[in-house]
Amino acid sequence: MLKVDRIQVGIVLDHIRVGGGLRIFKELGLAGQEYPVALLMNVPSTKMARKDMIKVSEALDLDLTKLALLDAGITVNYIEGGQVVRKVKPGLPERVVGLIRCKNPRCITSTESYSPSIFTLVDREAKRYKCFYCGEYVTV
């Protein structure tokens, strides 16, 4: 069994859908950081059978607004003094830049690669976003 030490201060992203950890690792920009980071894949789980996990030591201020879009089932555990001090299920962000692709082929973002897509949340229940540029709706 692979063993990764308990962290004293930091964030543990738990219950990541198996196979999704690497993308989240990339999207959060964790590669190349100076603090210790661990990406665990195929970890046995009583709840999910198998899951991925990410442990980030020393950092408590990561921008996690994208998480709910990447995997709605993730649990964010904030660790201080080696203990979980807060558990959070991330909610959908109000504004998403660069992560959602507009499906409207007539949208300017279909040809203009310089500018990132911008979507704003219009219906939290229905998980509906609206393209800032062309007004097209997408459900995430």
Place this chain on the structure above:
Amino acid sequence: MTTMPASHSRHFIDALDLPPAKYADLFSLAHRIKDDPAAFSSACSGKLMATLFYEPSTRTRLSFEAAMLRLGGRVITVADPATSSVAKGESLADTIRTVGGYADLIVIRHPKEGAAKLAALYSPVPLINGGDGAREHPTQTLTDLFTIVTYKGRLDGLIVAFCGDLRYGRTVHSLIKALARYPGTRFILISPEELRLPDHVKGEVLDLREDVELHETTRMEEGLKQADVLYMTRIQKERFFNEEDYLRLRDAYVLTPGKLRAAKGDLIVMHPLPRVTEISPEVDEDERAVYFQQARLGMFARMALITSLLGVA
């Protein structure tokens, strides 16, 4: 990742960007310009307007250029986007920042939806949307509202009939939404079943004013009797699966002197142009037909918009 600059606060991208009070200011200025053009003939002296038209346009482009030249300003233009930087793969954002370094004002027409909104994010100078795909054409709405206020003296409490292709016509969608903000406006929507106003546009209109009256009919004569304003649009052949349907429907929505007989004496007949067969040429002689004056009024409305955006009014 690109750092996105803050949007300039003095653009005109969407017809609903401006509140009715701001439209009223523009109409007042446009009337002053129309009544005394000489007084404004050097209002934009020393100012340069760039027109970037990524798709063909005759009326809109000429209207903007005429407006700027009549204000004493000058115009630079991209003769053919196919041979310009676009063909070399330059991003719209880069083009806008470059052109914004040359000109004091940019007018853009682009086939992609949301292009003007994107351009505005990067423009260091005021930018006007001259039409972006099927989405917006706000200066047409400005023109239409100015025409109505010029002839009817008000924008509230009017019965406005739209006739023809209400499904695909962006000018119709924008104008209905803009008019819905004025109290007491009632709409009569005359179209074949196939070309009815889309539900999402109806929803947006009702979001603007929930008690707005939208009466739909397939019979042109029915709508004509009550209307204060008749806004005609072209029924396009390419919207139909077979020619037989197209011909049948096209002929049912042609405005003729005979049909106009049932209409009010002070009706105005508008059309965004180009007109093809939907208004018979005999109607041109009727004093209620104002579509060519509408095009001319659009130039004065654009003159007002340009002077306002440049802060020289």
